[in-house]
Amino acid sequence: MxxxxxxxxxxxxxxxxxxxxxxxxxxxxxxxxxxxxxxxxxxxxxxxxxxxxxxxxxxxxxxxxxxxxxxxxxxxxxxxxxxxxxxxxxxxxxxxxxxxxxxxxxxxxxxxxxxxxxxxxxxxxxxxxxxxxxxxxxxxxxxxxxxxxxxxxxxxxxxxxxxxxxxxxxxxxxxxxxxxxxxxxxxxxxxxxxxxxxxxxxxxxxxxxxxxxxxxxxxxxxxxxxxxxxxxxxxxxxxxxxxxxxxxxxEEIETITARREKIFHYYSQELRKFLEEDFLDAIPELPAAKKSNYHIYYLKFKNQRIRDFVLQELNLAGIKATFHFQPLHSSPMGKKLGYQKSDLPITEAAASSILRLPIYPDLSFSNLKYIIKSLKKIFKELKLVGG
Structure with a gap:
């Protein structure tokens, strides 16, 4: 592994x-x-x-x-x-x-x-x-x-x-x-x-x-x-x-970006079809007016329970995936400023359901295929239990 x-x-x-x-x-x-x-x-x-x-x-x-x-x-x-x-x-x-x-x-x-x-x-x-x-x-x-x-x-x-x-x-x-x-x-x-x-x-x-x-x-x-x-x-x-x-x-800005782009599009190619399932909510989309540097590749799941399950299974498979920002408004400092968790429900939902996948220039194609294979196996389990 x-x-x-x-x-x-x-x-x-x-x-x-x-x-x-x-x-x-x-x-x-x-x-x-x-x-x-x-x-x-x-x-x-x-x-x-x-x-x-x-x-x-x-x-x-x-x-x-x-x-x-x-x-x-x-x-x-x-x-x-x-x-x-x-x-x-x-x-x-x-x-x-x-x-x-x-x-x-x-x-x-x-x-x-x-x-x-x-x-x-x-x-x-x-x-x-x-x-x-x-x-x-x-x-x-x-x-x-x-x-x-x-x-x-x-x-x-x-x-x-x-x-x-x-x-x-x-x-x-x-x-x-x-x-x-x-x-x-x-x-x-x-x-x-x-x-x-x-x-x-x-x-x-x-x-x-x-x-x-x-x-x-x-x-x-x-x-x-x-x-x-x-x-x-x-x-x-x-x-x-x-x-x-x-x-x-x-000096290698275009080479680095091109390598990241290739990984980004491979993820989308392999994972887009799972948007039809009831457990996956979104993957990154690139409108024509926006050219990305491919900094992050994320999966947004329907809820935190599903996200946490996928994160756990990926880590068990030797794949270091992670979540991202914890909302500032509901942090200890945010609460001191007078905010409550319920103030920004879309932000809270995103933070609790997003999972980021590895993406960097030296990520090998064999490792990339292993990540996709592992995700498909996890998604199959989710389908069997109804998400």
Whole structure:
């Protein structure tokens, strides 16, 4: 019986070479040679206005929240079906997270519930592109503009995903990427803040915030004679060693994506027919306007009991499958903010019934066939007992 990991680090073969080169250059702190190379790569590849590399996707979200500038009592609408970083960034910047429902077929923010949650205090919305599949950005953007609301895209899972041929992270006012070890393209820890506004004062403010509140970036460019502390900030710059690793990954972005795509479509080809059964509710769907990076492959079952049974059986078969986000609104912190489990029933139903399958570039075809064979065996048992 094989032991199949849920996720495995994929190495392109150039990571060590670039790290050694970074060490040889003698400068491994922030905004070094490789950091600049990565920023330029992302800007050119995805046609992004300005990319600032950060120490994590979490820090990119924090920077975006501080840049918007939330006054006391401000509210920010977001899905509850996301990682805690989305809400923590807002809280850290002094605003209140307002949790809205997701769409049952995508697990992305429901534009209608976003609109329903808008009040006079609403300052921003954070659409989270779940699994690398875009939110309904045209609708969200229309609602946000009509209500003078900032859009901060949480594109942590969506590097190399697109909506209407526009790179995710590059549609809202600000965007945030993650290069955490669990993502498609990794640096271990790392992220990026995308500034889509052409307002140069906003870019300048972000650079200063990222450089511990100093105007050091201007000094390094020769624009000023010395640098000083000019505003509040923090240390958001990643080491050039991490960016050397990331560049090696990004140079293989199409190869990595193509390998994931092949696995994604094989799963769908083999599993779509089970949607006719009374135990399986949904698999990922890709509308024509949305190009995915194939970050996640999930199965949504009719209820938690079935999901937990399938998860248990897969693990017994040596296949490491897993569930995903626990809703923020019904977490201990969410309850402190005044939410109850019953507030978002679609979110709760999704969180309790979703199961994620292994998907990574080095997943062999023999292991992939074994996963499908194991699922079919489990599904046969479910059919025999009526789900």
């Amino acid at each position: 094989p032991k199949i990991a849920f996720n495995k680090l994929y190495l392109t073969g150039r990571e060590e070479k670039y790290i050694s080169d970074a060490l040889a250059k003698g400068s491994v702190s922030g905004d070094g040679y490789y950091t600049k190379k990565v920023s330029s790569f992302l800007e050119k590849t995805f046609n992004l206005n300005k990319v600032l590399m950060t120490t994590s996707g979490t820090h990119a979200l924090e920077m975006a929240s501080f840049l918007v500038g939330f006054e006391e009592g401000a509210e920010v609408i977001m899905p509850s079906f996301t990682f805690s970083s989305t809400a923590n960034a807002v809280l850290k910047a002094g605003a209140k997270p307002v949790f809205a429902e997701i769409k049952a077929n995508t697990f992305n923010l429901d534009p209608l519930d976003f609109e329903n949650k808008i009040t006079a205090k609403t300052k921003a919305v954070i659409p989270v592109h779940y699994g690398g599949i875009s939110c309904e950005m045209q609708q969200i953007k229309k609602i946000a503009r009509a209500n003078n609301i900032y859009i901060i895209e949480d594109a942590a899972q969506a590097v190399n995903s697109f909506y209407q041929k526009k790179a995710l992270g590059g549609i809202g006012d600000l965007g945030c990427y993650s290069f955490h070890g669990t993502k498609n393209f990794v640096s271990g820890e790392g992220g990026a803040l995308i500034i889509n506004s052409e307002d140069q004062s906003l870019i300048k403010k972000a650079e200063i915030m990222r450089e511990k509140g100093t105007n050091r970036s201007q000094f390094l460019r020769g624009e000023i004679e010395k640098y000083n502390w000019v505003q509040a900030g923090s240390s958001y710059l990643p080491s050039d060693i991490l960016m050397a690793f990331l560049l090696a990954q990004l």
